[in-house]
Each structure stands twice: as C-alpha cells, then as structure tokens.
Amino acid sequence: xxxxxxxxxxxxxxxxxxxxxxxxxxxxxxxxxxxxxxxxxxxxxxxxxxxxxxxxxxxxxxxxxxxxxxxxxxxxxxxxxxxxxxxxxxxxxxxxxxxxxxxxxxxxxxxx
Numbered sequence: 647x648x649x650x651x652x653x654x655x656x657x658x659x660x661x662x663x664x665x666x667x668x669x670x671x672x673x674x675x676x677x678x679x680x681x682x683x684x685x686x687x688x689x690x691x692x693x694x695x696x697x698x699x700x701x702x703x704x705x706x707x708x709x710x711x712x713x714x715x716x717x718x719x720x721x722x723x724x725x726x727x728x729x730x731x732x733x734x735x736x737x738x739x740x741x742x743x744x745x746x747x748x749x750x751x752x753x754x755x756x757x758x
Contacts, residue, residue: 651749654757656713675712676754679747690740698736699728709750717746 657668682705689697702724709718720742727735 651714651716651746651753652757653713653715656710656715660711672712672754672757675708675714676751678708679751683744683747686740686743690736693733695728695731695733695736697728698740699725702728714750717750720746 652672654668657671661667661671682701685701686698689701702721706718706721706725709715709721720739724736724739724743727733727739
C-alpha cells in the first residue's frame with residue numbers, strides 16, 4: 647500500500663478513467679476542505695466532541711469516495727472518539743488532522 651495521501655485508483659473505480667471528470671471531482675473536493683477545516687477548528691475551540699464527530703462524519707465519506715483513504719481513516723477515528731466523548735483521544739488525533747488535509751490538498755494541486 648502506498649503512503650500517498652490519495653489513491654487515484656479508488657476514484658477511477660467509481661467514476662471511470664476520464665481525466666477531466668477526475669480533475670473536476672478532485673477540484674470540488676479540495677475546495678470543500680478549507681470549510682471542513684474551519685468547522686473542525688471551531689469544534690476544537692469549543693471543546694465539542696459532538697461537533698468534532700459531525701464534521702468528521704461529513705468528511706469521511708467524501709474522502710473515501712475520492713480516494714483520500716488516510717484522511718478518511720483519520721476521520722473515522724475522530725468520529726468514533728467524538729461519539730464516545732473521548733476528548734483526550736480527539737486531542738491526539740487532532741494533531742494529525744490539519745497536516746492530513748494539507749497533504750491531500752497539496753497532492754491534488756500537484757496532480758491537477
């Protein structure tokens with residue numbers, strides 16, 4: 647398995663190999679990430695496990711769909727920690743969240 651933040655094979659499986667379609671999907675996904683990041687930062691500032699859970703849940707499926715599997719897995723862990731109100735776990739995972747978003751956005755920008 648690759649250490650890349652995004653697996654384009656996942657995208658190809660779901661949407662086909664048309665490069666323009668893939669670029670449009672990745673562009674839309676990448677454009678949504680800053681808003682999710684802001685939502686996450688607000689949830690962290692408010693120490694709201696429920697809000698962390700909500701934003702992680704929203705990001706998880708879209709991340710899986712485009713092949714951002716490491717970020718999707720992190721969102722899954724954050725969602726679970728939020729669901730259980732495990733704030734210490736959320737704080738540990740949160741340290742990976744912004745760098746993971748940045749890695750995905752940088753990967754998409756370099757590929758587009």
